[in-house]
Amino acid sequence: MGVKQAIKSLDAFPRAEDHLLQKTQSGAVVSIVGLVIMAILFLHELRYYLTTYTVHQMAVDLKRGETLPIHINMTFPSLPCDVLSVDAIDMSGKHEVDLDTNMWKLRLNGEGHIIGTEYLSDLVEKEHTIHKQDGDHHEDSENKIHLHGFDQDTENVIKKVKQALVNGEGCRVYGVLDVQRVAGNFHISVHGLNIFVAQMIFEGTNHVNVSHIIHDLSFGPKYPGIHNPLDGTTRILRGNSGTFKYYIKIVPTEYRYISKEVLPTNQFSVTEYYSTANDRTWPAVYFLYDLSPITVTIREERRSFLHFITRLCAVLGGTFALTGMLDRWMYRLLEAVTKPKSRSGFR
Incomplete structure (x- = not known):
């Protein structure tokens, strides 16, 4: 076989026969x-x-000295805004009531429509002023408190809240809390009131209905694909009241977009516990959180x-x-x- 024939034998595209080149329907x-x-x-x-697709990586969390943003959007259909307060406590012993953050209350009527807006810190300051005034009365004469010896401002608040309860008013609390990046809890309750004022308003702990709807609860901005397990949670009490406790495990998370932009945030898991009210504790909604030592990095790739x-x-x-x-x-x-x-x- 010649060289030309050997080269032709390497042709991977042989020419088709003539009858195979016919065009048919x-x-x-x-x-x-x-x-x-x-x-x-x-x-x-x-x-x-x-x-794009995402790749998950885990590493030890090395962040220090940062704050933890808590985004809250909740509705309490059976409690007026004047009695609700937001408290935060962390493991260092720091207890804050009038937090320096943007928190708002929306007054709701019995049908859930907005009838007023108030800034939370103003209300908390007013409630604690009442608390202090009532404390002074307690020091002067305990019997005077039991005989309803409140000042005029306190009596006006009591009448206002009682009328709001009769009207079926509710309250929507929303905003952002910036807390220290350590384990702690925040809770929404009537703890901002003096105990005797609360007793005058509700006539017992069983009448403090902490039914609530969690529209949104997150610990940072949302990234694509995130699922916050408490969003849309509804807990309505029909009989006796009690205390709700949500135990939250926060996982620090970084989301890295394909554009190299980094979004620091957090995701979390939660377990729930409910206990009926007693004469020693007032009903409340607690969110007890702890941080994981592991951080998750979610990276977009193509x-x-x-x-x-x-x-x-x-x-x-x-x-x-x-x-x-x-x-x-x-x-x-x-x-x-x-x-x-x-x-x-x-x-």
């Missing part, structure tokens, strides 16, 4: 179907390439361009080869059906 149908399939597969592969080209060649080439086989089979089938078989031999 069946071939046209197969070609159209093949083109449609290839177009669909091409768009699917292109979308697959352009879509598949490589070479990976996209490889898959595209495999998909389009496979479709072309399959349609070619199908065309040959259909051509031979139609040829066998349309042309009568020649008979040979003698009778």
